[in-house]
Amino acid sequence: MSIINLNKVAKGEKPIEKNVIVTDESNNPVGSTYPKRARGLVKNGRAVYVGGCENGTPLTIRLNKNCPTNIILEDNLMENKIYFNAREWYALAEECREQVSSRTFITGVDGKLTEVYMLGDWNWHWSEISSKALRLEKNTEYTFTFWLNGGENDNSNETCQLSVLYTDSENLTYDRAAEYVYKLNRNVIKPLKKYNGWELYSIPFTTEDKLFTRLKFIALAAPMAVMTADDIESYTELPDTPDEFEAIRPQRHNIVFSDGFPTNKWYSTQNLRLNTNGNNFHPDGNNQNFNQPQKNGAHPSNESSGIGMLMFTISQKIKETDLGDVDARVIDSLTNMISVATGLAPFAG
Numbered sequence: 001m002s003i004i005n006l007n008k009v010a011k012g013e014k015p016i017e018k019n020v021i022v023t024d025e026s027n028n029p030v031g032s033t034y035p036k037r038a039r040g041l042v043k044n045g046r047a048v049y050v051g052g053c054e055n056g057t058p059l060t061i062r063l064n065k066n067c068p069t070n071i072i073l074e075d076n077l078m079e080n081k082i083y084f085n086a087r088e089w090y091a092l093a094e095e096c097r098e099q100v101s102s103r104t105f106i107t108g109v110d111g112k113l114t115e116v117y118m119l120g121d122w123n124w125h126w127s128e129i130s131s132k133a134l135r136l137e138k139n140t141e142y143t144f145t146f147w148l149n150g151g152e153n154d155n156s157n158e159t160c161q162l163s164v165l166y167t168d169s170e171n172l173t174y175d176r177a178a179e180y181v182y183k184l185n186r187n188v189i190k191p192l193k194k195y196n197g198w199e200l201y202s203i204p205f206t207t208e209d210k211l212f213t214r215l216k217f218i219a220l221a222a223p224m225a226v227m228t229a230d231d232i233e234s235y236t237e238l239p240d241t242p243d244e245f246e247a248i249r250p251q252r253h254n255i256v257f258s259d260g261f262p263t264n265k266w267y268s269t270q271n272l273r274l275n276t277n278g279n280n281f282h283p284d285g286n287n288q289n290f291n292q293p294q295k296n297g298a299h300p301s302n303e304s305s306g307i308g309m310l311m312f313t314i315s316q317k318i319k320e321t322d323l324g325d326v327d328a329r330v331i332d333s334l335t336n337m338i339s340v341a342t343g344l345a346p347f348a349g
Helices: 035-043 071-077 269-276 302-320 328-342
Strands: 002-005 020-023 029-033 047-051 060-063 079-083 101-107 113-119 127-130 141-150 159-167 180-183 193-195 198-206 212-220 224-227
Touching (some): 020 035, 035 060, 113 127, 212 224
Parallel strands (some): 020 060
Antiparallel strands (some): 141 198, 159 212
C-alpha cells in the first residue's frame, strides 16, 4: 500500500524532503519521513529522537515497540492518497475456503511488467483479497486509486466490489454489516479513464472514529484483476480507449481472453465486426441502424434493432446446441425463416 504527500509546493520553493531517518526499536533503519511527521511521532509518544544534527549527520528517530515500522503506512498524518500494491495484499483464505486468487506479472498500461492480483473465476467461488490493517487518521477523507480489469459476466449476476471496513481490531477481516461496499461493475461507479480494457478508479472514502481501516476486493462468478496505478494526474496524456462495442456487449473486457472477449459468443470481436459491415455501428451509442437494412433511407426503430439482436442470439444458440443428426441446412432454414418473419437481414455467424 502506497500513500503519498499532498502538500503543495509554491513555484520556486524547495520541496519538503523525507530527510529524517526512521529506525525500529532495535535501531534498524526502516525508512524515512518528513520533519513535521517526525515531530508529531515524538510528540505523541510513538518515537524518540536518537541522533543527528551534529557534524552533518541526518536527524534520526526511533519508533517505540507499539508503533508500526512501515513508515510508508505511518506517513498518513500528512498524506491521504492510497495506491494499490499487489505485493502488500493477501488472500482471505480462512473466510473464503474455495476462493481463487493469485499474483502474476503482466504488461501494464505503461508497457512495463507490472504485478497484478487476479481473483475469482466464472464459477461460484467467493474470492476476497485484503490490505493490511491500515492505521489512518480518523474522520479524514482519503482516495484509493487502482486499475481494474474484468469483473463482469454475460449473465449480469456477478459480484465485483471494493469493501471498506473500519474497526478497532487489527485482526478483524470480516463484518458484513459494518462494511461499506463500492460496486465496481455495470458502470455503477464511472471510471476516470479506460485504456486497453483497463479502467482507472480513484475511490474517495472518509474514515470513522476507529483505529484501523481495511480495504478488500471481492469477486464472484467473474474473474477480475487489480493493478497498481500512479497519481491520476500522470495519466492526463494517456488516450481514453473504451471498447468500440461496449454499448452492446453484455460484459466488459477481461484479460483471461486473448483479445479480451470469448471467441465463441455472439459478442466476440470478430462476430461484431462482421455484423456491423464496417459502417453501421456507432461507438457513441446511436445504434438504431446496427446491422439493420435500410428501406428507402428510413431508420429502423429500436424495437426492430432489438429483434435483430434476438434473432442473432437465437441462431447462435441453435448452432451451439447439440442437435444430433439435424442437418445444417435445417438450421440455416430456421434462421432464414426468422429473418423473413422480422424483415431483417440475417446476422453473419
